[in-house]
Amino acid sequence: MHQLTHGDIKAAADRIAGRVRAVTVTPADPGAIRAAGRDTPGSGAEPACEVWLALEFMQHTGSFKARGAQNFLQAHRDAGTLPATGVTIASGGNAGLACAWAARQQGVPATVFLPTTAPRVKVAKLRGYGADVRLTGSEYAEALAACEEFAAATGALASHAYDHPLIAAGAGTLVEEIHRQIPDLDTVLVAVGGGGLFAGVATAAGHHGIRTVAVEPENCRALHAAVEAGRPVDVPVDSVAADSLGARRATALALHAARQDGTRAVLVPDAEIVHARQALWDHRRIAVEHGAATALAALTTPDRPGGGPGSGYRPASGEKVCVILCGANTDAGTLIRD
Template sequence: MDDRDTDLFGNDLTYDDVKAATERTAGRIRPVTVAPVAPGAIREGHPLGSRGEQPYEVWFALEFMQYTGSFKARGAQNFIQAHREAGTLPDAGVTIASGGNAGLACAWAAQQQGVRATVFLPSVAPAVKIAKLRGYGADVRIVGAEYAEALEACEEFALSSGALAAHAYDHPLIAAGAGTLLEEIHARIPGLDTVVVSVGGGGLFAGVATAARHHKIRTVAVEPKNCRALNAALEAGRPVDVPVESIAVDSLGARRATALALHAARENDIRSVLVPDAEIARARQALWDHRRVAVEHAAATALAALTAPDGAVAGGGYRPRDGERIAVVLCGANTDPGDLVRSAPEN
């Protein structure tokens, strides 16, 4: 983290940070829309398509409708606005290394606030994403074949230019911005008991879990079976490196969970769930089949904790209690829908 961040904002994440982020980002982001899921449309038979009864209530938080197509816009806005308020936003602007949603969010937020953004990408970044970044006015620099090489170049640029280095998820301001999502969900769903969220490096999870704890809402953290950074950190008692291999690796492929995420998990006594790729793909397809919603595999990962049949998930996934009111976060839609089966919509 940049020294300018440590001096001003510290390394911890509290509910007060989430509240401050809520005030900073008001009017700068799209408020989340929530949609109820019909009774019986979660587990029995084909996910989201059955007609039975379910003794609990499920809502979708449609965060994939956020600016730039993911929740990342929240953290990016909070990061830039906080530094503007503190007078620590340099003329050189902000810089970030990312081949994904964080880079798009940073470039968009910078454009919204009239700030220069320099985004470093590896050569494997898709052309459509590069074009979108340039459309946001970012200075796009292609360096190396892997994210690590782009990150190294980004860090060198920050040192030489004085640009403020942002991070995709490992930052209190980024996590606090993500936590504003839970504040909105809580306001829209009275009596909410549980929020189900997918986890990569842990920025979204840390913010959501911190706010959820304040409101006495349970958090269920869902990861692909072979991208289990948070689950492994809980098991080891500290952040550890893990191998990553999943259809959701583009968004949930962090090799190590952040200390912020681990702290939030310990404070909340969260439920950690691992789901196989087959169930992630199945949940994503079901959203298309029955809602005509095309989301990233990362978004479908959260839903898979509920839709996976008994025996498909170690420990049984997450099985709601009778009367439980649940929100499932559909966190992003920056995906190629070409692999979705073109089934007929449900009548």
């Protein structure tokens, strides 16, 4: 299997230059991270760290996925392997949106398979990009099986939501942009589903000497399970963030990245994901999906007695931390309180 390298990410950055929006990075307000969390007795004082937010939800199509989709299709265009029958993909929503958007730019059709549980806002946006949307099964894995059958029958180019080196390398370009803006960054926090974003981020971050913290919902722990088993394995999927982080198994690329020095993985409960998402709205009027709020929840989750899963990540004093807010394809009405 091809192992992702920093050279892959640099090539992706050159390939998609001018085709995606550069990420905006902004400092969190002093005290905001503690304000976002609960004042749990015994949880300790807020560390004197510096927290930045990478506003990648402002990317084309509303998520980081536009980077990988552009890299994937442009690489095939350059190689002469982009068929007239177009591209097909299975997705919880965001990868499909990015694929349909990039396909429209390339002038080829896109057929997107989604589980029936996909948020209506994502389905509507997909159709707005001109995609042929097919709702199949209740989980991503079922949509993926239908997508594979379609590709075999039609000759359409099969893309993947996260399990492809070109997709992961495109995602990793995000860290190159963050590093240029914060050259002395210590740590980057990133949510993990199947692991495409994490693999790209960890590869780029490792090259620059930046620690990567992979954050998963407690009940969507594909990366944790892979690390424990020593190989990618299937896991149950049951989280408020399942629409974007609900992969049944992590990729081999993600497992390889998780084994490298300078990476750490943490789990956060759904209640804290919901709380972190609401806090972003209440304090900054930032509306993100639960998957994006998962990364921030690593900082706002109160410590549990004895630590362990669900205790989040505690930066050291003086540590510079950047939280990737990776997507905003959500129903903003669920954030507005009376």
